[in-house]
Amino acid sequence: MDAHIYLRASLKDQDANRAKVALEAFATEKGLTIAGVYAENISGTKLNRPELLTLLDTAKSGDVLLVESVDRLSRLSQADWDTLKATIKAKGLRLVIADLPTSHMLVQDTGITGQIMDVINNMLIELMATMARLDQDKRVERINQGIANKKLREPDWKPAGKSRNAAKWAKVQSLLLEHPTMNAEDIASLAKCGVATVYRIKRATAAKLQHSD
Template sequence: MATFLYARVSTSEQTLSHQQTQAEKAGFIFDHVIADHGVSGVSVLMKDRPEGRRLFDMLRAGDTLVVRWVDRLGRNYADVTDTIREFMRRGVVIRTIINNMTFDGSTTDPMQMAVRDAMISFMAASAQAQAEATKEAQKAGIANAKEKDDAYRGRKPSYSREQFQTVMDLASKSMNVSEIAQASSLSRQTVYRIKEDPAAAEKALAMWGL
């Protein structure tokens, strides 16, 4: 009988060293440490992770699997509950570092089984709710960063690089603003802005990758 630590490492705060240290402080000693690095916990099924597949192959009846929390064992409610129940069917005992929970498939008492299964469902649902909250926070952070980036870059130019070049070429030929506007399909105001400060106009194009 062996004791395994399984860790999913996807952020700088979730390092393998950190998770292993937490487990050892909780009193666990491991025969095997298995970790998936850079794997999204909300998009990749447990059985489809490289080390997750290896864990499925290695675990045997009587082994103990230690995880930081049940969210390490799946991408959503269904995946977490399926994984836990599959391991319990194999006779594997699952322990969590947080709250020191134990899930043991060997019990045959109906009441204990009902309580255990209800707890698995509750914890898996909580894990998915947290994952959904994290995704929403990430979306909000990305949107906020984009807004800040757009503000830094200023207003997106209303002209293309080709139009900018057309204005500069025709202006060098002493064509008037109306003629340049017609030739470049730009407004007179835009032509005036480009002519008055071509360096700023070109910088705006560069800032937006145009």
């Protein structure tokens, strides 16, 4: 049985591949053949994730979608989570969560035991997805409260903007120069960044060149 490993981290300075070795060992232990490893740095609140979409497009019915934990797969809104679940089900994939032991039986059991475990798993995964979403909401609420309190104490204070990732900019600029006809989506995939970042760097580079002229 083929397994497709999905790895995700939210921040650019976090290692999305942190759990790669452990999940590969897990797959080997369960007798699974690793068909692909998909890693990306992107928020779990976003449904449109390039690597996840590639996995869903590549995987075949009966394959395993293997993740470390539910929150690596989803911190989505209920509507987006429902969409993702429907896509996984429509593809006929078996969702196996490494830190959810009850899901491990889905690797082999296809009879009545497998059906019962599938029902139990769906309930547990739904609960864990809800907890991940609530945790994300609480985190955002705390950040917003902190900003509001800071502004009350210092009315003239403004949040600092995100600093530029020099290495990322250099990578995208290099790809733009090497592949002038390549579309932004492909460059974003190669540079492991968002499409919006590619367009922003493209505009900044073009403006800089015009100014130098």
